[in-house]
Amino acid sequence: MASLYWPLALVVVFLLTRRLFVVPASLRHLPRVPIFPLLKSYLSMEPEDARIRKLILPFANERQEGVVLVWVLGRWMVHILDQQIARQLCDDLALYPKEKPPNDSLLWHLIGNSNILVSNATQWKKQSRLINDAINLQMPVEQFVALTNNVKALLGQGTITVRWEEFAQRFAVDALGSTVFGHDFEALKQQSMFVREYNGVMSGIANPVYLIAPVLERLVPRTTLLNRIDTLIEQFVALLKAKQNSPGDDMMSYMLRDPDMSQKELRDNMILLFISGHDTSAGALSTLFYFLATHPEIQRRAREEIAAVVGKADFTAENLSANSLPFLNACIRESLRINTPISYVVPRMSSADAQLGKYTIPAGTSLTVDIYAIHHTEAVWKDPHVYRPERFDTEGLKNWVPFALGPRQCPARNFAMYEQRTLAAGLLRDYEWELPAGSKHCNSIQNAFSPFALTVPHKLHLTFHKL
Numbered sequence: 043m044a045s046l047y048w049p050l051a052l053v054v055v056f057l058l059t060r061r062l063f064v065v066p067a068s069l070r071h072l073p074r075v076p077i078f079p080l081l082k083s084y085l086s087m088e089p090e091d092a093r094i095r096k097l098i099l100p101f102a103n104e105r106q107e108g109v110v111l112v113w114v115l116g117r118w119m120v121h122i123l124d125q126q127i128a129r130q131l132c133d134d135l136a137l138y139p140k141e142k143p144p145n146d147s148l149l150w151h152l153i154g155n156s157n158i159l160v161s162n163a164t165q166w167k168k169q170s171r172l173i174n175d176a177i178n179l180q181m182p183v184e185q186f187v188a189l190t191n192n193v194k195a196l197l198g199q200g201t202i203t204v205r206w207e208e209f210a211q212r213f214a215v216d217a218l219g220s221t222v223f224g225h226d227f228e229a230l231k232q233q234s235m236f237v238r239e240y241n242g243v244m245s246g247i248a249n250p251v252y253l254i255a256p257v258l259e260r261l262v263p264r265t266t267l268l269n270r271i272d273t274l275i276e277q278f279v280a281l282l283k284a285k286q287n288s289p290g291d292d293m294m295s296y297m298l299r300d301p302d303m304s305q306k307e308l309r310d311n312m313i314l315l316f317i318s319g320h321d322t323s324a325g326a327l328s329t330l331f332y333f334l335a336t337h338p339e340i341q342r343r344a345r346e347e348i349a350a351v352v353g354k355a356d357f358t359a360e361n362l363s364a365n366s367l368p369f370l371n372a373c374i375r376e377s378l379r380i381n382t383p384i385s386y387v388v389p390r391m392s393s394a395d396a397q398l399g400k401y402t403i404p405a406g407t408s409l410t411v412d413i414y415a416i417h418h419t420e421a422v423w424k425d426p427h428v429y430r431p432e433r434f435d436t437e438g439l440k441n442w443v444p445f446a447l448g449p450r451q452c453p454a455r456n457f458a459m460y461e462q463r464t465l466a467a468g469l470l471r472d473y474e475w476e477l478p479a480g481s482k483h484c485n486s487i488q489n490a491f492s493p494f495a496l497t498v499p500h501k502l503h504l505t506f507h508k509l
C-alpha cells in the first residue's frame with residue numbers, strides 16, 4: 043500500500059502544477075506575458091506598480107496590444123490596457139458581471155460576498171442605489187476640517203519628521219469613522235488597537251504562498267490568523283448592533299433604515315466600506331504629499347493658490363471645491379494618475395463568448411481593467427512617469443480612470459477628492475514639507491507589496507516645518 047503513496051503524491055503535484063500554470067486552450071490565442079518573471083515577481087513580493095511597469099507594459103507596448111493575458115496568483119487573467127476596450131467591458135454589466143470571489147481566500151472570508159463590490163444584477167442595483175444615496179446625503183467637509191486640525195495638533199509648532207503613510211491611514215480611518223460609521227475609531231488620537239489589528243490581519247492574509255494556492259488554507263489551515271479575522275468581524279458586528287440601537291446622522295444609519303437589506307448584507311457592506319474607503323484614500327494622500335514634497339515649486343504654487351482663494355478664512359465646501367482650487371485639484375489628479383491607488387479592478391467574468399475590440403474572449407474568462415497601465419501608456423500620456431499637474435490643461439481626462447469607469451465606478455469619488463483637498467489645503471496653509479535626507483524614496487516613490495492591487499508607499503517619512 044505504502045508503495046502507492048509516492049506515485050499518488052506525484053500525480054497530485056502534477057495536477058496542481060498543471061492547474062496553476064498551464065494556459066487553458068481557449069485562451070492561447072491571446073498575447074501572453076511570460077510567466078516565470080511574473081512568478082518571480084510575486085514570490086519576491088514586488089509591488090504591483092513595479093510588476094506592471096517592468097513586465098506588463100513593455101510587453102504590451104512592444105506589440106501594440108490593448109489586451110494581454112497575465113498570470114495572476116495562480117490563474118490566468120486578461121488585463122485591459124486600452125481605455126476604449128475598458129469602457130466596453132465596464133459598460134456591459136450583463137456580459138461581464140463581477141467574478142465570484144474565490145472560496146478559500148481569507149480576504150473574502152473577511153469581506154464577505156454579499157456586498158456592493160462583488161454582487162451582481164438586482165442585488166447590486168439595490169445596494170448601489172442605497173450606497174450612492176447614503177454617500178451623497180451631504181459632503182462632510184466640516185468633519186474633514188476637524189480631522190485636519192487633529193493632524194496639525196500632532197505635527198505641532200516646530201519641525202517634525204513622521205511616518206506619513208501611517209498618518210494618512212489614521213486620518214482616512216477617522217474620516218470614514220466620523221462620516222460613514224458615526225463612530226470614533228480614535229486613530230489620530232492614539233495608536234488605535236483596531237487599526238493595528240486590521241493591519242496585522244491584512245499582512246497575514248498577504249502571505250504570497252497562500253495567495254498563489256488558496257487551497258492550502260484547507261490543507262494547512264492558519265487557525266490563529268482565522269481566529270483573528272473572526273474577532274475583527276465580531277468587532278464590526280458589535281459596531282453594527284450599537285448603530286442599530288442608537289442610530290445617528292451617518293451613512294450607516296441611513297443604510298440601516300432600508301428594510302430590504304439583510305443583516306449579512308449590512309455586515310458585509312460595513313466591512314467593505316471600511317476597507318475600500320480608507321486604504322485607497324490613505325494611499326492617495328500619501329502619494330500626494332510625497333509628490334508635493336519632491337516638487338517644491340509645485341508645492342509653493344499650490345500654497346499660493348490657497349492664500350489667494352481662501353486666505354485666512356474658514357474652509358468651506360465652496361472654497362475647497364475643484365473649481366475654487368483648480369491647481370491643487372490638478373496636483374491630486376496627477377498623483378492619482380501616476381501612483382494609482384487601485385492598480386486594477388476586481389475581475390469580471392465573461393458570461394458568454396464575446397468580442398472586445400479585435401480580441402475574441404471565450405465565456406468564463408477572468409478580465410480586469412489595468413488602471414495603472416492605462417495611466418502610463420506612452421501613446422496616450424506624454425512622459426507618463428513625470429509628475430506634471432499642468433498636463434491636464436492639454437491632455438484629456440478620457441484616459442484618467444483612478445475611480446474606474448461605467449456604472450460600477452467608485453460612488454465616493456467626489457467624497458475622496460474633497461477629503462484630499464481638505465487635508466492638503468489645511469496643511470499647505472500652515473506647513474512646508476520635504477523628504478528627509480537619505481530617504482529611500484529620493485529617486486522614486488517605493489510602494490509596499492499588496493496582493494489586493496492597492497498602492498500605498500512603504501515607510502514614507504516626511505519632515506514638516508511649521509510656517
Ligand code: HEM
Nearest residue numbers: 158159319322323326383387388444445446450452454458
Ligand atoms: C482616492 C480614493 C479612492 C479611489 C482611488 C477609489 C477607487 C475605486 C475603484 C477603482 C473602484 C472600482 C472597483 C472595481 O470595480 O473593482 C471603486 C469602487 C468602490 N469604491 Fe472607491 N475609491 C476611493 C475611495 C472610496 C471611498 C472613500 C469609499 C467609501 C466611502 C469608496 C467606496 C467604494 C465602493 C462602495 C465601491 C464599489 C462600487 C460598485 O461596485 O458599484 N471608495 N473605488
